[in-house]
Every structure is written in structure tokens, then in C-alpha cells.
Amino acid sequence: MFIFEKEQVIFRIGSVEVGGQPGQLPTVLIGSIFHRGHKIVADHKRGLFDKAKAKRLIERQDSLSQKTGNPHMLDVVGESLEALENYINFASEATNAPILINGPNSAIRLGAAQYAAQVGLADRSIYNSLNYTATEEELAGLRESGIKAAIVQSFNPRNPWIEGMRQQLIGTPSKVGLLEAASRAGIEKPLILTSVLDLPSVGLAAGAIRALKSELGLPTGTAPIGVIGRWRKAEEYGWYSKKLGRAAASTLAQCMGANFIIYGTIDRASDIFTACALTDAMVAYDSLVRGIKPLTRNHPLYKVL
Template sequence: MFIFEKEQKVWDINGVKIGGQLGSYPTVLIGSIFYDKHKIVSNRQKGIFDKEQAEALLNKQDEMVDKTGNPCIVDIVGDTAEALIKHIDFVASVTEAPFLVDSTIAAARLEAIKHAVEVGLVDRAIYNSIDVHSKEDELNTLKELGIKSSMLLVFSPKALMPEGRLELLKGSSGEEGLIQKAQRAGIQNILIDTAVLDVVSISFAAQTVHSVKNELGFPAGCGPSNAITAWKKIKKDFSPTSYKACLSGSVLVTVMMGADFALYGPIEEAESVFPACAMVDGLISYYNKRKYKIRPESPTHPLTKIF
């Protein structure tokens, strides 16, 4: 195990602590709901879904939080502003967890997060995300709304290696970095998503997590599940059990490199991912407690919950 050279930032988002040295706080696990092709959604444009099934999934994730000590965030996905707003209102009524406002359409994200502010959910809302394509009007709107928390998606086809991704964050040759962009938008709680493209790129993303924390100190993580869910060979040539093992394994690779959070994919996978991550968090904490005198800051850390 190891510790980071840079002093580590820790954010508190509606009671969920994210960041810190290895062993201080447990990994925050982020499950996605209402995602593309999610069977509980019957109309993606209007945000019509099976509320009973959705509530059961959210309750199961909260149950895993209680059992393992790993906090959660809900990744709320929507194709339109109408759908995303309905999704946010429902999730906020079922769970107290923070949530990502997630859409591939910037206008939908902005309208939905504006709604979150208007109904008093700004402390729980995390904008997903600011990236190299974010325009000035998007940044200005976030500042005007008083958005406190946002993901920064660190990706460019021109910067695939960890060194290049760090430059995207810090800026170079007079160009503004993503961190500066976020700060200009008034973002206080900056969460750095090191971007996974395919299965093999998980290695780059995991190394970038380590580099970001070691050099910049910001909370960092990624979504390795995106690659695993699209991995056709593992689904074709191996059993469903193998797929679940690889999904959890992909998360653990990033956790061992210091990830503070992980987007673990479909919320249905909570029962597989939470115990595996809790085990690794406990092992890391036990070692760093003995080696570096870093004690868990959370009274419900997996080290005390599952061992």
C-alpha cells in the first residue's frame, strides 16, 4: 500500500465524505439508474418508468451502504430535461443519497439541475459533467445557479496517456485547464473522472487517478463499468458469474490505485460490487493504519463493518 505526497482534499456532499488518504474514508460507489436500455424505463423521452422496481433498486443500494459502510451516490440518467427532472424528483423522494445529474445533452442537464436548485436539492446535486467541450454559457449558468459540486471528465483523443490527462486538468501553454474552468463556474466540490473508453483503457484511467491524487490532491475516480458492460467477449464466451466478477474486479483495480469513487454501472449490480469493494477498502485501511498511522475517519468504515 502507499500514501499520497500531496495534501488530500476531502469534500462533504450532503454527508457523504469523498477524498483523503488511502484508508481514511471508504470508496463511494455510484450506481446508475434510468440508463440507456434500462428495462424499468418505458418512455425515455417523457421519463415514464416502473416506480415500484425503481424504488426497490434504490432501497437495495441503500441496504448495501448500511451493510458495508461504503457510501453511495445515485447516477440519475435522462435523455431529455423532462425525463431527467422526473427522475430526480423520484430519486430524491426515495433516498437521501447525493445524485449525479447525468445526460449527454448539456441543455437537459442544465434545465434539470436548475430544477434541483429550485426545489431545494442543490446540496445533493452533482453536475455530470464539465469537460473540454463545455462552453462559456454552460459555465456561466452553473455559476448563476450556485452549483457547488461537479464531475470533471478528463478526456480528449489527443491526451490518452495519464500525463496528457493531467495537462488537461492543469492547463498548458497558456490554455485553461479543466480545474480552472470549474473554479470559474463556482464549483467548490471538484470530482475528477479520469474517463474509461474500453476495457484496456481502465489501466490508463486507474494510473491517472493515482497521478491526480498524488500531484493535485483532488478526489478522483472513474467508471470502469462502462467498458465491462460493453465487453461482448466476456458475455459471449463466459458465464454471467464471470461477467459479475469482472465488473467488480474492474472497480477494485481503480480502488487499489487510490480511487475515492467508482461508477460501478447498473444499480442492479450493487449486491456484487459493494461487498467486494468493502473487503478491499478494509484491507487497505488495515495496512495503512499499521504502516502509516492513518486511522479511518468514518465510524462506519468497512474495516469495522464487515471484518
């Protein structure tokens, strides 16, 4: 393993700390809920859903977090402002975890961000996300909302390689980078998300985590799970192959320094928390010999071995 020469920033969002050197803090695990295709949702436009099932899913993620020591957040996805507001109300009462505000366009995301701030949730809300399509109107609306944390996507449609991600974040002589744009929008706690386009690019996203943290020192993570569903030859390796693939994708990112992982549907929490907690414990043990100690006793190193 390794340590970063660059000083690594740690942000506190709500009750969760994210960032730092490998081994200092457990990986923050973020499950998505109410997304398209989620069977607990009856009406995506109005935000009607099975509250009992949603509560069980959220409570299970809470329980796994307490058991393993891995902090958690909730990626709340809504296809309309009405739906997203309904989901935010429910989620904020079901858990004390930070909430990612996720919608299909900036108008819906901004409306929900402003709503979250109005009902007193700004300190544990994360705007998901700022990306290469960000406009001045979106930046102004985000500043107006008062939310201070955001996912900042590194995806560069003109150059999907690590250097392209870097340019998307820090800019070029002819274009302002997204980190500066986020700062103008009042974002004080940017969480960098490296891009995954297909199954092989999970390796690229993991490598980008190490490269970007080496240069910027900011909390960085990825969303490596969704592409496992497009693994064409998975059936050749048994019914359990995709489950193992999701674990492999997550742990690869952790071994490259990931501070957070958006692992997709919250239904998969049990598998992901188990794999990631064990990996965190191993990484932390290696970091001890490099002079890096866990910053909390509530760490997988002390809970899962």
C-alpha cells in the same frame, strides 16, 4: 500500498464525505438509474417508469450502503429535461443520498441543475459533468444554478494518456484547464473522473487516479465497469467471468486510491458493494501500519470482516 505525500482534500456533499488518503474513508459507490436500456423506464422522453421497481433498486443500494459502510450516490440519467426533472423529484424523495445530474447535452443538464436548485436540492446535487466540450455558456449557466459540486472529466481527445488527462485538467500555456473553468463556473467541489475508453484502459485510468491525486490532492475516481461488457473472450472463462471482471476493475481502481467509483447500472449494486467493501477493509488495514486510521467507525474495516 501507499500514502500520498500531497495533502488530500475531503469534500462533504450532502451527507457524504469523499476524498482523502487510502484507508481514511470508504470508497463512494455510485449507481446509475433511468439510463438508456434500463428496463424500468417505459418512456425516456417523458420520464415514465416503474416506480415500484425504481424504489426497490434505490432502497437496495441504501441497504447495502448501511450494511457495508460504503457511502453511496445516485447517478440520475435523463434524455430530456422533462424526464430528468421527473427522475430528480422521485430520487430525492426515495433517498437522502447525493444525486448526480446526468443528461446527454449541456442544455438538459443545466436545465435540470437549475431545477434541482430551485426545489432545494443544490447542496446534494452534483453536475455530471464538465468535459472538454464545455462552453462559456455552460459555465455561466452552471454558475447561475448555484450548484457547487461537479464531476470534472479528464478525458483528452488529443492525448488519452495520463499526461493528456493532466493537461486537460490543469491546462497548457495556450489553453485553460477544466479545473480553472470549473472554478469560474462556481464549482467549489470538483470530483475528478479519469477516462476509460476500452477494457485495457481500465489500467490506465487506475494509474491516472494515483498520478492525479499525487499532484492535485483532489477526490478522484473512475467509471471502469461499462467496458467489461465488451470483453470479447469473456465466454471462454465461464458464465461468471464478466461479474468477476467488474469486481476486478473496481478493486484495481480502489488499490490505486480511488475515492469514488461510478459502477454503472444500479441493478449490479449487490456484486459491486460486496467486492468494494472487502477491498476497502483490506486497504484500511494496510493503511493502519502506515499511520492512517479510518475517519469513521462506519467503515468496511469494522463492518464486513
